[in-house]
Amino acid sequence: MNWFFLQITNPANTVADSLRQAGSNPAAPPATMNVMEMLTSGGPIMIPLALLLVVAIFFFFERLIAIRKASNIDPNFMNIIRDNILTGNVAAARSLAKNTSNPVAKMIDKGLQRIGKPIDAIEKSMENVGKLEIYKMERNLSVLSLIYGIAPMFGFLGTIIGMLQLFYNINSSGEFTPAQIAGGIYTKMITSASGLIIGLLAYVGANFLNAQIDKTVNKMEVASAEFIDILQEPTR
Secondary structure, eight states: OOGGGGOOOOGGGHHHHHHHHHHHSOOOOOOOOOHHHHHHTTOTTHHHHHHHHHHHHHHHHHHHHHHHHHHOOOTTHHHHHHHHHHTTOHHHHHHHHHTOOSHHHHHHHHHHHTBTBOHHHHHHHHHHHHHHHHHHHHTTHHHHHHHHHHHHHHHHHHHHHHHHHHHHHHHHHOOOOHHHHHHHHHHHHHHHHHHHHHHHHHHHHHHHHHHHHHHHHHHHHHHHHHHHHHHTSOOO
Protein backbone atom coordinates (compact mmCIF):
# COMPACT_ATOMS: atom_id res chain seq x y z
CA MET A 1 0.00 0.00 0.00
CA ASN A 2 1.28 3.43 -0.84
CA TRP A 3 2.79 5.26 2.14
CA PHE A 4 0.84 8.39 1.14
CA PHE A 5 -2.43 6.85 2.28
CA LEU A 6 -0.93 5.94 5.66
CA GLN A 7 0.36 9.46 6.31
CA ILE A 8 -1.51 11.56 8.88
CA THR A 9 -1.95 15.04 7.46
CA ASN A 10 -2.81 18.31 9.04
CA PRO A 11 -6.42 19.30 8.22
CA ALA A 12 -5.33 22.86 7.59
CA ASN A 13 -2.99 21.80 4.83
CA THR A 14 -5.24 19.21 3.22
CA VAL A 15 -6.77 21.51 0.60
CA ALA A 16 -3.47 23.13 -0.32
CA ASP A 17 -1.70 19.77 -0.61
CA SER A 18 -4.46 18.45 -2.78
CA LEU A 19 -4.27 21.44 -5.13
CA ARG A 20 -0.48 21.18 -5.43
CA GLN A 21 -0.62 17.45 -6.17
CA ALA A 22 -3.40 17.90 -8.72
CA GLY A 23 -1.36 20.51 -10.55
CA SER A 24 1.95 18.67 -10.47
CA ASN A 25 1.05 14.98 -10.67
CA PRO A 26 -1.53 13.75 -13.18
CA ALA A 27 -3.83 10.95 -12.12
CA ALA A 28 -2.26 7.53 -12.47
CA PRO A 29 -3.78 5.50 -15.32
CA PRO A 30 -5.73 2.42 -14.30
CA ALA A 31 -3.83 -0.84 -14.37
CA THR A 32 -4.30 -2.81 -17.55
CA MET A 33 -4.39 -6.58 -17.86
CA ASN A 34 -2.23 -8.29 -20.44
CA VAL A 35 -4.06 -11.46 -21.41
CA MET A 36 -0.96 -13.33 -22.56
CA GLU A 37 0.95 -12.50 -19.40
CA MET A 38 -2.04 -13.55 -17.34
CA LEU A 39 -2.27 -16.91 -19.12
CA THR A 40 1.45 -17.63 -18.91
CA SER A 41 1.38 -16.90 -15.19
CA GLY A 42 -0.91 -19.92 -14.79
CA GLY A 43 2.09 -22.22 -14.88
CA PRO A 44 2.91 -25.44 -16.77
CA ILE A 45 -0.66 -26.77 -16.46
CA MET A 46 -1.67 -24.18 -19.06
CA ILE A 47 0.13 -26.21 -21.74
CA PRO A 48 -2.24 -29.22 -21.63
CA LEU A 49 -5.17 -26.82 -21.33
CA ALA A 50 -4.03 -25.04 -24.49
CA LEU A 51 -3.72 -28.39 -26.27
CA LEU A 52 -7.24 -29.33 -25.19
CA LEU A 53 -8.54 -26.04 -26.58
CA VAL A 54 -6.81 -26.61 -29.93
CA VAL A 55 -8.13 -30.17 -30.16
CA ALA A 56 -11.66 -29.05 -29.28
CA ILE A 57 -11.64 -26.33 -31.94
CA PHE A 58 -10.25 -28.70 -34.57
CA PHE A 59 -12.80 -31.46 -33.99
CA PHE A 60 -15.68 -29.01 -33.70
CA PHE A 61 -15.06 -27.54 -37.14
CA GLU A 62 -14.17 -30.92 -38.63
CA ARG A 63 -17.49 -32.38 -37.46
CA LEU A 64 -19.41 -29.23 -38.37
CA ILE A 65 -18.21 -29.42 -41.98
CA ALA A 66 -18.99 -33.14 -42.20
CA ILE A 67 -22.48 -32.75 -40.70
CA ARG A 68 -23.30 -29.76 -42.90
CA LYS A 69 -22.26 -31.79 -45.93
CA ALA A 70 -24.41 -34.73 -44.82
CA SER A 71 -27.44 -32.51 -44.25
CA ASN A 72 -27.17 -30.84 -47.65
CA ILE A 73 -30.11 -32.60 -49.33
CA ASP A 74 -31.73 -31.46 -52.56
CA PRO A 75 -35.43 -30.71 -51.86
CA ASN A 76 -36.35 -32.27 -55.23
CA PHE A 77 -34.41 -35.48 -54.63
CA MET A 78 -37.35 -37.54 -53.40
CA ASN A 79 -39.64 -36.11 -56.08
CA ILE A 80 -37.27 -37.33 -58.80
CA ILE A 81 -36.99 -40.73 -57.10
CA ARG A 82 -40.78 -40.94 -56.93
CA ASP A 83 -41.21 -40.11 -60.61
CA ASN A 84 -38.60 -42.66 -61.69
CA ILE A 85 -40.08 -45.44 -59.54
CA LEU A 86 -43.67 -44.80 -60.57
CA THR A 87 -42.68 -44.85 -64.24
CA GLY A 88 -40.74 -48.08 -63.73
CA ASN A 89 -37.35 -46.50 -64.36
CA VAL A 90 -35.58 -47.95 -61.32
CA ALA A 91 -32.17 -47.78 -63.02
CA ALA A 92 -32.41 -43.99 -63.28
CA ALA A 93 -33.43 -43.76 -59.63
CA ARG A 94 -30.45 -45.87 -58.58
CA SER A 95 -28.10 -43.81 -60.73
CA LEU A 96 -29.31 -40.63 -59.04
CA ALA A 97 -28.97 -42.13 -55.56
CA LYS A 98 -25.46 -43.43 -56.26
CA ASN A 99 -24.28 -40.08 -57.59
CA THR A 100 -25.65 -38.18 -54.59
CA SER A 101 -23.39 -38.15 -51.55
CA ASN A 102 -25.49 -37.84 -48.40
CA PRO A 103 -27.07 -40.26 -45.90
CA VAL A 104 -30.55 -39.97 -47.40
CA ALA A 105 -29.31 -40.98 -50.86
CA LYS A 106 -27.41 -43.95 -49.43
CA MET A 107 -30.51 -45.15 -47.62
CA ILE A 108 -32.66 -44.78 -50.73
CA ASP A 109 -30.04 -46.58 -52.82
CA LYS A 110 -30.14 -49.51 -50.40
CA GLY A 111 -33.93 -49.52 -50.60
CA LEU A 112 -33.81 -49.50 -54.40
CA GLN A 113 -31.50 -52.49 -54.34
CA ARG A 114 -34.07 -54.39 -52.28
CA ILE A 115 -37.07 -53.65 -54.50
CA GLY A 116 -39.06 -56.82 -55.02
CA LYS A 117 -38.49 -58.08 -51.49
CA PRO A 118 -40.98 -57.71 -48.59
CA ILE A 119 -41.45 -54.21 -47.21
CA ASP A 120 -40.13 -55.29 -43.79
CA ALA A 121 -36.89 -56.47 -45.36
CA ILE A 122 -36.51 -53.20 -47.26
CA GLU A 123 -37.14 -51.15 -44.13
CA LYS A 124 -34.63 -53.21 -42.16
CA SER A 125 -31.94 -52.76 -44.81
CA MET A 126 -32.52 -49.01 -44.94
CA GLU A 127 -32.51 -48.80 -41.15
CA ASN A 128 -29.13 -50.53 -40.99
CA VAL A 129 -27.67 -48.09 -43.50
CA GLY A 130 -29.18 -45.20 -41.55
CA LYS A 131 -27.55 -46.37 -38.32
CA LEU A 132 -24.19 -46.56 -40.06
CA GLU A 133 -24.58 -43.04 -41.43
CA ILE A 134 -25.55 -41.69 -38.01
CA TYR A 135 -22.47 -43.33 -36.54
CA LYS A 136 -20.33 -41.61 -39.18
CA MET A 137 -21.82 -38.23 -38.27
CA GLU A 138 -21.31 -38.81 -34.54
CA ARG A 139 -17.72 -39.95 -34.98
CA ASN A 140 -15.23 -37.88 -32.95
CA LEU A 141 -18.00 -36.19 -30.96
CA SER A 142 -16.78 -38.27 -28.03
CA VAL A 143 -13.58 -36.22 -28.12
CA LEU A 144 -15.53 -33.06 -27.34
CA SER A 145 -17.38 -34.89 -24.58
CA LEU A 146 -14.06 -35.97 -23.11
CA ILE A 147 -12.65 -32.45 -23.27
CA TYR A 148 -15.60 -30.78 -21.52
CA GLY A 149 -15.24 -33.42 -18.82
CA ILE A 150 -11.50 -33.24 -18.15
CA ALA A 151 -10.65 -29.59 -18.92
CA PRO A 152 -12.16 -28.26 -15.65
CA MET A 153 -10.36 -31.04 -13.77
CA PHE A 154 -7.03 -29.96 -15.26
CA GLY A 155 -7.82 -26.40 -14.23
CA PHE A 156 -8.62 -27.38 -10.65
CA LEU A 157 -5.49 -29.52 -10.53
CA GLY A 158 -3.39 -26.54 -11.55
CA THR A 159 -4.99 -24.39 -8.86
CA ILE A 160 -4.42 -26.99 -6.17
CA ILE A 161 -0.78 -27.45 -7.16
CA GLY A 162 -0.29 -23.69 -7.18
CA MET A 163 -1.87 -23.28 -3.77
CA LEU A 164 0.33 -26.02 -2.35
CA GLN A 165 3.41 -24.26 -3.72
CA LEU A 166 2.24 -20.95 -2.31
CA PHE A 167 1.66 -22.23 1.22
CA TYR A 168 4.87 -24.25 1.11
CA ASN A 169 6.82 -21.10 0.32
CA ILE A 170 5.03 -19.24 3.12
CA ASN A 171 5.81 -22.04 5.55
CA SER A 172 9.45 -22.19 4.46
CA SER A 173 10.17 -18.47 4.62
CA GLY A 174 7.86 -17.57 7.47
CA GLU A 175 7.34 -14.18 5.85
CA PHE A 176 4.29 -13.19 3.93
CA THR A 177 2.07 -10.22 3.24
CA PRO A 178 -1.59 -10.07 2.20
CA ALA A 179 -0.48 -8.77 -1.19
CA GLN A 180 1.75 -11.80 -1.75
CA ILE A 181 -1.02 -14.21 -0.81
CA ALA A 182 -3.56 -12.42 -2.99
CA GLY A 183 -1.15 -12.35 -5.92
CA GLY A 184 -0.38 -16.05 -5.56
CA ILE A 185 -4.03 -17.04 -5.35
CA TYR A 186 -4.86 -14.80 -8.32
CA THR A 187 -2.30 -16.41 -10.60
CA LYS A 188 -3.25 -19.94 -9.57
CA MET A 189 -6.98 -19.36 -10.08
CA ILE A 190 -6.21 -18.64 -13.74
CA THR A 191 -5.94 -22.37 -14.43
CA SER A 192 -9.38 -23.04 -12.94
CA ALA A 193 -10.96 -20.26 -14.96
CA SER A 194 -9.25 -21.45 -18.14
CA GLY A 195 -10.33 -25.04 -17.59
CA LEU A 196 -13.93 -24.02 -16.98
CA ILE A 197 -14.01 -21.83 -20.09
CA ILE A 198 -12.55 -24.58 -22.29
CA GLY A 199 -14.96 -27.12 -20.84
CA LEU A 200 -17.89 -24.78 -21.41
CA LEU A 201 -16.90 -24.17 -25.03
CA ALA A 202 -16.53 -27.90 -25.67
CA TYR A 203 -19.90 -28.60 -24.02
CA VAL A 204 -21.70 -25.97 -26.09
CA GLY A 205 -19.98 -27.19 -29.25
CA ALA A 206 -20.89 -30.84 -28.64
CA ASN A 207 -24.53 -30.01 -27.96
CA PHE A 208 -24.74 -27.79 -31.03
CA LEU A 209 -23.37 -30.58 -33.22
CA ASN A 210 -25.78 -33.09 -31.69
CA ALA A 211 -28.65 -30.76 -32.53
CA GLN A 212 -27.46 -30.59 -36.14
CA ILE A 213 -27.24 -34.39 -36.28
CA ASP A 214 -30.78 -34.69 -34.94
CA LYS A 215 -32.02 -32.45 -37.75
CA THR A 216 -30.29 -34.65 -40.32
CA VAL A 217 -31.67 -37.82 -38.71
CA ASN A 218 -35.15 -36.35 -38.94
CA LYS A 219 -34.64 -35.75 -42.68
CA MET A 220 -33.48 -39.36 -43.04
CA GLU A 221 -36.57 -40.69 -41.27
CA VAL A 222 -38.89 -38.56 -43.40
CA ALA A 223 -37.19 -39.72 -46.61
CA SER A 224 -37.33 -43.36 -45.51
CA ALA A 225 -41.04 -43.18 -44.74
CA GLU A 226 -41.70 -41.42 -48.04
CA PHE A 227 -39.77 -44.08 -49.95
CA ILE A 228 -41.82 -46.86 -48.38
CA ASP A 229 -45.00 -45.01 -49.33
CA ILE A 230 -43.75 -44.73 -52.89
CA LEU A 231 -43.17 -48.46 -53.10
CA GLN A 232 -46.74 -49.09 -52.01
CA GLU A 233 -48.21 -46.79 -54.64
CA PRO A 234 -49.42 -48.35 -57.91
CA THR A 235 -47.10 -47.87 -60.87
CA ARG A 236 -48.22 -45.70 -63.75
